[in-house]
Amino acid sequence: MTDLPPLREVIARFGLDARKSLGQHFLLDLNLTARIVRAAGAMDGRHAIEIGPGPGGLTRALLASKAASVTAIERDPRCVDALADLVAAHPGRLSIVEADALAVDLGTRVPPPRKVVANLPYNVGTPLLVGWLTQAGAFESLTLMFQQEVAERIVAVPDSSAYGRLSVLAQWIAKARIVLRLPAAAFTPPPKVASAVVHLVPRPGQPSRALFAALERVTAAAFGQRRKMLRSALKPLGDAEALLNEAGIDPSRRAETLSVAEFERLALILSQSHPDH
Incomplete structure (x- = not known):
């Protein structure tokens, strides 16, 4: 991993200007990406799934863990090209799927036990979560970064302004808690809002x-x-x-x-x- 170029160099080399249309905000601080992976719990023997890896900051942290494999879903072809060095450095352990994550059935693409660990693109974070909740039994856990407002809605309690449909669906299906908060300045480019990481563990006995x-x-x-x-x-x-x-x-x-x-x-x-x- 130490032979890999710095993430800012990867961004410059592949022209990875973050695109608003793709909800891209890159997290380049490797100390923070390592904290996100630690928040996901034990990775030994687990098959990690990442959505929107961008230049690969969180991907590097996942590969530094004891995960059996890492599957990254990326729809931006520039980022797919930029991750080639990581794939070469981890033969057989990292696979990149060029696709829209909303159209990928993770349960058939990746073997169990599965953990999703992702800095989700802001524009598709909620629909991705709701889709995964319908098949939550397929995952051991989901550790996901959202805009802070969305994260607060996921964990909100009754009689609070943030409590709503997403709160009910998420908490019915899983135990959910915020495990990390990040200021806008942690990202490149900085979004207009802060972010937070939510850790969800599906409950036993999932509904039909x-x-x-x-x-x-x-x-x-x-x-x-x-x-x-x-x-x-x-x-x-x-x-x-x-x-x-x-x-x-x-x-x-x-x-x-x-x-x-x-x-x-x-x-x-x-x-x-x-x-x-």
């Missing part, structure tokens, strides 16, 4: 796809009109009063007051009464 879809519908309706009472917000789902009464939830409450367990009750009832949805 149908139940997950039902919870998505309930949370979309409830938080889509979060200022309204649930009797009004949940009308798109059918007889909202009957649904809430069966779940033992006061129809005059608002979405942000419900616990994750209460949302789960609503989703269970909805999935049983509308099994085709």
